[in-house]
Amino acid sequence: MSTPNKPAPVTPVLTKRWLSPNSWSIRTYEQLEGYTAIRKALKGTPEQLVELVKASGLRGRGGAGFPAGVKWSFMPPNEDKPHYLVINADEGEPGTCKDIPLMMADPHSLIEGCIIASYAMRAHHCFIYVRGEALHCIRRLNAAVREAYDAGYLGKDILGSGYDLDIVVHAGAGAYICGEETALLDSLEGRRGQPRLKPPFPAAAGLYAAPTTVNNVETIASVPFIVNGGSDWFRTMGTEKSPGPKIYSISGHVTNPGQYEAPLGTTLRELLDMAGGMKDGVPLKFWTPGGSSTPMFTAEHLDVPLDFEGAAEAGSMLGTTAVMVFNETVSVPWAVMKWTQFYEHESCGKCTPCREGTYWLTGILERMVAGEGTESDIDTLLDICDNILGRSFCALGDGAVSPITSGIKYFRNEFLALCEKNRKRNPELVGAQPGVQS
Template sequence: MQLTPVLSQHWGEPNSWTMRSYRSHEGYTAARDALAMEPDDVIKTVKDAGLRGRGGAGFPTGMKWGFIPQGDNKPHYLVVNADESEPGTCKDIPLMLATPHTLIEGVIIAAYAIRAKHAFIYLRGEVVPVLRRLQAAVAEAYEAGYLGKNIFGSGYDLELIVHAGAGAYICGEETALLDSLEGRRGQPRLRPPFPAVEGLYACPTVVNNVESIASVPIIFRKGIEWFRSMGSEKSPGFTLYSLSGHVARPGQYEAPLGITLRELLDYAGGIRAGHKIKFWTPGGSSTPLFTDAHLDVPLDYEGCGAAGSMLGTKALQIFDETTCVVRAVLRWTEFYAHESCGKCTPCREGTYWLVQMMRRIEKGEGTDADLEKLLDISDNILGRSFCALGDGATSPITSSIKYFRDEYLAHFELGGCPFDPYKSTLMAGAS
């Protein structure tokens, strides 16, 4: 399967982030065309294209827009989730840094479709260069008349605000993001009501990922059939895959949905010289692990689901045989315990105890019974926490025990990590 650079096509060009550069590639023509349509027809176009959310869950974007009630006499809001925090995910940040106007044009179309007069881009606050670039691009769009009053003479008004968050993984969850945007502590809300009914300021709100919104303009420029010519029937289109870890050329690879890791590795130069793949994540550390047996799994929503994982954010973290899976899972578990907002008991208490047990096991101080206890705690978190953070914390643990139980047991037998050179020498001498 061939790579399909669409969103990333102009990333390497000089001054790709400027209005001049973007307009030279038909920039803002899609927004002009969309604003000449009826809002419902804009939603139908996105529905017919089959665009699915690129932020993790893969929910159909057009359907999400269609949930917004009309004729309710309430303000409507569009919020772009740019709080990219999933370990291994690095697609939205380079997109906003290289071509921010792609996102802004998508915002105009999406906001018009849901009859929103105000839109927000909620950005991870630590990435100051991206914040400045977005703010500069928004200022350019206002100056050109693409934002503000009477856009393209259509009578449509839109105000766009770039908001810098304080840097919390939990704010990637859409309702926690809305609480943070309102000035409160970022914690997930009880649902229902859902954001489409009561979101930002208790008004109908759509929350979409950066890549989801940035993919909208090209659909209007190239057409539905062109978009659906890539990917699969249920997962059409193209997407950005983030390859990191033990690969020769890590980076962003834009390809049709359904490409396999084996194919992506060919483009990325393969695993680093002299080594072989051991395990990898298809969508960030919150998705169940895959092994070398899954190299030919189609990387789309249905393919990953059928194989026992999730496509998630397409963060492909690659680990070779030199990596201790127990140590890697421990580091991820420590991350989730640190980032838990503490609102619900299963996640607050469960992630704490997962860390304590994983640390013992990694040091070789555990027993076989600890593995069952780990699985029991994970089972009590899964599906019982307020949001998906708790579920994500359990995924690397349960999947690693499933595929690498012997490696966990080796820690007990050796009294430490078998990847520790000193321990390995002792074990070789004992045998």
């Protein structure tokens, strides 16, 4: 057991090759146990692999935390239609920066995971959908895929097993909405990225209306380690319901921001210790456990276990473990406004609650931060959030309201202080309706 002041030592799993010379090359990868898992996997049956991943308890690392093995089992056993594996490497959530470093430092771990997962789901085509702005990452992945083809790990009759697989690296068009799995599929098909109505779910009718599984980069990169180490070994890390290691992206006012691998269930107190503490000693004010679309936490939540259950019980979500740390110099209404501006810009416009709601939320917050808000604006913000939450077509709307509702919950006094400034400057506005100019 670790104490609040001294985290237990962590043996790297997902990041163990990152600091090796030329870690992205197939030569380094093979020297460090690379491409040994597919040899074991291809000797078994697809059903055995699905059961292994189920037994490991691996949960989706893209934010939702859905059990990966269960998701794989949704794929139909017959092959009347082609089966597809699609890797979601869009990574557009503010503060999230774990998948691109993983693909840059160790792309072959993702490729090997793709081969194993594709074999388990009887897929012969795999697509890695990378955020279009990440050109360096796209080039490195393409080079790694070429190396894998040349070495016989991709293409026809992989390692003499009779199994064929092709991998395509696809550059996205740079839209946050394409992180939503069905919007990603529309974009991959060459259409505008917008979420689809579910059902049908991708496992029944996904890419090109064929059975498809969409998984996050970190989820699939974990698979070779599970095949080599076994499900019991994987469960020695993390918690009972959230097993395994996790890459935490720590940014903001910490001494050493970056990627930190730790077992699921690690607390912010432990992560801050790894990251050298708060920068310049300025105390912590608020933070996000999983990016800006997860409700914020405060200094009171330092010891919340950062796993799927712990974050939810404390009133937030684990999300993508994008831990953004803010010290006491930051205005909460200003930070909330900046995040809301992002969501307004990235709303695809398909549904009214998100399209119109984010527009009005941004307008009110901008007015408040400019010192022109009234107390009734706070109630209006919460009312708009209530009309977006659970009513938008996809999770973007739900994520957009999280910073606002949690910000007002923990720091209502800061929002009120902005209104107080306006009241002192314009006494005639007391009781004015929100949005009405006097």
